[in-house]
Amino acid sequence: MEPVLKVGVAGLGTVGASVLRLLDHRRDELKAACGRSIEVVAVCARDKTKDRGVDLSTVTWYDDPVALARDEDIDVFVELMGGEDDPAAAAVRAALGEKRSVVTANKALLAKHGTELARLAEASDVSLSFEAAVAGGIPVVKTMREGMLASRVDRVYGILNGTCNYILTRMERDQLDFATCLAEAQRLGYAEADPTFDIDGYDAAHKLAILTSLAFGTEIDGEAVYVEGIRSIETADLKAADELGFRIKLLGVALRTDGGIECRVHPTMVPKSSSIARIDGVLNAVAIDGDALGELILVGPGAGGDATASAVIADLADVARGNVVPPMGIAAHRLEPYPRARMRRHSGSYYIRLSVADRPGAFASIAGRMAEKGISLQSIVQRRQPVGENGRADENEPSVQPVVLVTHQTTEEDVREALAAIAADSVIASEPQVIRIERLDDTTPSARREKNDVS
Numbered sequence: 001m002e003p004v005l006k007v008g009v010a011g012l013g014t015v016g017a018s019v020l021r022l023l024d025h026r027r028d029e030l031k032a033a034c035g036r037s038i039e040v041v042a043v044c045a046r047d048k049t050k051d052r053g054v055d056l057s058t059v060t061w062y063d064d065p066v067a068l069a070r071d072e073d074i075d076v077f078v079e080l081m082g083g084e085d086d087p088a089a090a091a092v093r094a095a096l097g098e099k100r101s102v103v104t105a106n107k108a109l110l111a112k113h114g115t116e117l118a119r120l121a122e123a124s125d126v127s128l129s130f131e132a133a134v135a136g137g138i139p140v141v142k143t144m145r146e147g148m149l150a151s152r153v154d155r156v157y158g159i160l161n162g163t164c165n166y167i168l169t170r171m172e173r174d175q176l177d178f179a180t181c182l183a184e185a186q187r188l189g190y191a192e193a194d195p196t197f198d199i200d201g202y203d204a205a206h207k208l209a210i211l212t213s214l215a216f217g218t219e220i221d222g223e224a225v226y227v228e229g230i231r232s233i234e235t236a237d238l239k240a241a242d243e244l245g246f247r248i249k250l251l252g253v254a255l256r257t258d259g260g261i262e263c264r265v266h267p268t269m270v271p272k273s274s275s276i277a278r279i280d281g282v283l284n285a286v287a288i289d290g291d292a293l294g295e296l297i298l299v300g301p302g303a304g305g306d307a308t309a310s311a312v313i314a315d316l317a318d319v320a321r322g323n324v325v326p327p328m329g330i331a332a333h334r335l336e337p338y339p340r341a342r343m344r345r346h347s348g349s350y351y352i353r354l355s356v357a358d359r360p361g362a363f364a365s366i367a368g369r370m371a372e373k374g375i376s377l378q379s380i381v382q383r384r385q386p387v388g389e390n391g392r393a394d395e396n397e398p399s400v401q402p403v404v405l406v407t408h409q410t411t412e413e414d415v416r417e418a419l420a421a422i423a424a425d426s427v428i429a430s431e432p433q434v435i436r437i438e439r440l441d442d443t444t445p446s447a448r449r450e451k452n453d454v455s
Ligand code: NAP
Pocket: 010, 011, 012, 013, 014, 015, 016, 044, 045, 046, 047, 048, 050, 063, 064, 065, 079, 080, 081, 082, 083, 087, 105, 106, 107, 108, 132, 133, 136, 189, 190, 191, 192, 193, 302, 303, 304, 305, 308
């Protein structure tokens, strides 16, 4: 029997405390599976007096995560503090520099420093494992890094933030307001320490940056992701989506195009009939489109203590078994610079909600500006605002009316230019709401390939 794998854990919050609990709970099974015991021997957090519901009486306490990472008594350093820079970055560098394997759930850190840390791990011939950093408990990193080597991946997309999916689901299903749903997600331990990372799309963007590197063999470039969050989504959009046959999800999409890799996170209308539309609550889903395999969809809990701890422990089991693979699937020095496709070149259809001045010529002006850019409209729906809403005291008073446009395939650039011209014409009363539509049916690269095979 191999000697005990001695673990140092920095961060004893939602995820860290669950890791300690689950390691204890699954002690015998893990020993049987890995051929050795996995024991936490040292920990670090900010507040030594906090009750975390776990027994810390036999472990060494550190106030400084870097000192823990350098502790010669540990074999593996587990980073569960969060944050894109120090102390997480300094502690991970210290551990790797001392030839100690690292397990982390920290996607912000990896999106910013992942390529450098992967090189460091390889130079030291140790593991840098991060299953929990993408889609919580779903084993998507292992799937892409090890299970899909036979496929060339053309697209990966998914619901990558449990907090946003939870908020959108509750807003739609239970008619709750945004703030109530966010508070509930925080109470349940889904949200980041700073929830603006969740709702403004950055958390999903960090995860997408990691998936993009795994999918396309490119350096991790968190800055290259186009990001929009869900703050602007209103009940009116969720209702309109329902009537149009869509649901709204915060989607991350990385796609190989002729102009480079398109990498974007934004609220997206997806057809109700698509698999992704049925992913509700804190669940995440990742769809990977590879040439040999077709489309693979993984679904599971994307956040929460135990679900995330389950992924951390799977990584620890790999370390215990001595499985060392390159962190990004291929050697870090072979990762290619990220070829970024310009967002303005994005091609797709759009949902546009405008507050239009209720006066003669307003509609004609909007239609004219769209036509100038060659944008073809699939539908235009105008609803009369009920008297009493929008400050309108009686029906003779001038008002603004909500108008929903759905375009056929066009480009981001043309939509932005048409909307700028419409705004300059002073026929709309507020910022347009623009939501991209992904049809996700026969437009998938693998479906297109199949069609070509048949014809
Ligand atoms: P959390 O509940 O806020 O816990 C953070 C822990 O780190 C706390 O124990 C805190 O100590 C400790 N810490 C923070 N700064 C520190 C410092 N300077 N020195 C020492 N300790 C420090 O966070 P979490 O939700 O567990 O998330 C941890 C990591 O997992 C993050 O990278 C997050 O993105 C990732 N993650 C979280 C989830 C999830 O569902 N929560 C899912 C996937 C990935 P105190 O307790 O003493 O304050």
